[in-house]
Amino acid sequence: MLMPDDFKAYSKIKVDNHLFNKENLPSRFKFKEYCPMVFRNLRERFGIDDQDYQNSVTRSAPINSDSQGRCGTRFLTTYDRRFVIKTVSSEDVAEMHNILKKYHQFIVECHGNTLLPQFLGMYRLTVDGVETYMVVTRNVFSHRLTVHRKYDLKGSTVAREASDKEKAKDLPTFKDNDFLNEGQKLHVGEESKKNFLEKLKRDVEFLAQLKIMDYSLLVGIHDVDRAEQEEMEVEERAEDEECENDGLGGNLLCSYGTPPDSPGNLLSFPRFFGPGEFDPSVDVYAMKSHESAPKKEVYFMAIIDILTPYDAKKKAAHAAKTVKHGGIALCTRPRCSPEALFPMDLKLLSPNTDPAQRSSLSTTSPPPCRYSVGSGGGL
Numbered sequence: 559m560l561m562p563d564d565f566k567a568y569s570k571i572k573v574d575n576h577l578f579n580k581e582n583l584p585s586r587f588k589f590k591e592y593c594p595m596v597f598r599n600l601r602e603r604f605g606i607d608d609q610d611y612q613n614s615v616t617r618s619a620p621i622n623s624d625s626q627g628r629c630g631t632r633f634l635t636t637y638d639r640r641f642v643i644k645t646v647s648s649e650d651v652a653e654m655h656n657i658l659k660k661y662h663q664f665i666v667e668c669h670g671n672t673l674l675p676q677f678l679g680m681y682r683l684t685v686d687g688v689e690t691y692m693v694v695t696r697n698v699f700s701h702r703l704t705v706h707r708k709y710d711l712k713g714s715t716v717a718r719e720a721s722d723k724e725k726a727k728d729l730p731t732f733k734d735n736d737f738l739n740e741g742q743k744l745h746v747g748e749e750s751k752k753n754f755l756e757k758l759k760r761d762v763e764f765l766a767q768l769k770i771m772d773y774s775l776l777v778g779i780h781d782v783d784r785a786e787q788e789e790m791e792v793e794e795r796a797e798d799e800e801c802e803n804d805g806l807g808g809n810l811l812c813s814y815g816t817p818p819d820s821p822g823n824l825l826s827f828p829r830f831f832g833p834g835e836f837d838p839s840v841d842v843y844a845m846k847s848h849e850s851a852p853k854k855e856v857y858f859m860a861i862i863d864i865l866t867p868y869d870a871k872k873k874a875a876h877a878a879k880t881v882k883h884g885g886i887a888l889c890t891r892p893r894c895s896p897e898a899l900f901p902m903d904l905k906l907l908s909p910n911t912d913p914a915q916r917s918s919l920s921t922t923s924p925p926p927c928r929y930s931v932g933s934g935g936g937l
Contacts, residue, residue: 564595565659588684592651596662597679603670604678604696605839611678614640615694639701640840641678646691650865654680654693657768657865664764673754673761673843673861698776698860700841703834704785705729705778705858709737712774737777744777745851754845754859761861772866778858782834 571589601611618637634643646654654677665672676696683690699705709732712718718734725732732740746754765773831837834856836844847855 560596560599560662565593565655565662567595568592569594584685586685588682590682590684592655592680592682593658596658597677600662600665600676601678603665604676604842605670606678606696611641614638615643615679635697640697642695642697644693644695646693646865648689648691650693651680651682651691653865657770660768668760671757673757673859674764675860675862675864676842696842698843698862699778699858700780700836700844700856702831703780703836703841703844703856704788706781706784707732707779709733709742709777710774710862711737711777712772744779744857745847745853745855746845746857747848750845750848758861765861765864770864770866773864774862776858776860776862780834780856780858782854782856786833 569591573588574586598608601608614636620634620636620643621639623633623635632645635641636643661674661677664674670676677693678696679694681692681694683692699708706729708729711734713734715735715738720730720732720736724730765771834846834854836856838844841858843858843860845857845859847853847857
């Protein structure tokens with residue numbers, strides 16, 4: 559049982575070893591873990607084994623991401639891609655302390671079934687007097703299913719389009735206007751849609767109670783057919799390269815396929831999952847497209863960036879934007895219902911949506927900060 563002091567506790571480690579290998583780690587550094595018992599309890603409630611978590615975070619160096627957040631925030635993933643390590647500010651750490659008790663209680667009440675970030679640990683690393691704060695969360699995306707397209711959606715159409723620099727990346731992060739202009743749709747079953755909207759409503763109401771705003775809905779799309787084609791091309795290319803480079807032993811190696819440690823299989827996982835399949839206890843944010851969908855896809859959707867309170871500074875910024883752009887295009891206030899959440903063509907199309915409605919949904923956009931709701935369960 560957690561005690562009130564557990565939400566204020568911390569542990570510290572100081573390393574001072576002149577003989578340490580500086581090529582790998584500095585010889586002197588300090589490491590601080592915030593609220594260790596609380597985050598351990600959260601990991602347990604999220605179904606994450608503590609030893610597995612430690613292995614993922616410490617076994618090998620994390621992978622740098624090309625994504626970069628506000629104010630130079632860095633994102634890294636653990637070597638197995640199960641967890642994300644995000645650098646945060648000291649203000650974010652203070653806000654985490656402010657909300658942690660209520661966040662923990664919310665997770666207890668919803669049994670960990672949420673679209674909110676799954677906070678798993680918070681740390682401070684000090685090297686040469688420079689402090690770096692980090693928060694570890696579960697990866698929204700899959701550790702084995704490639705995401706082919708992703709969106710950061712806020713519920714605003716003002717300056718909400720990916721820049722040319724962003725679009726030039728291998729996996730750009732598109733925004734609200736990109737989603738609208740592309741006519742993007744998510745085809746899910748009736749039960750999946752119902753469960754998603756229930757979680758969304760509950761989570762948004764909780765954030766509104768905390769006066770938290772400026773969060774986003776992160777959406778990732780895995781194209782199953784495209785992934786299969788890409789995997790075949792990688793395997794064929796790897797086999798061709800081995801045959802060309804192996805000399806006398808080439809035919810023997812080719813007959814056995816790609817060695818397990820070759821580049822083509824570096825991130826492969828056991829093949830007990832078929833194309834587009836996943837373990838829902840691991841990929842907790844994943845949702846399959848419906849069988850009647852035009853394309854077989856897997857969607858990953860979660861609320862991110864929840865450490866920004868709606869304080870006087872944010873109120874002033876919102877007022878200034880309202881004067882400049884008008885209130886209709888803005889939705890940067892604490893939001894308490896899905897109906898006021900995202901101004902996007904987020905079509906959770908159910909299989910019973912009739913063709914006429916599908917046509918109208920494809921050609922019209924809803925008013926900002928409103929869902930477009932029609933008969934037959936189409937949203």
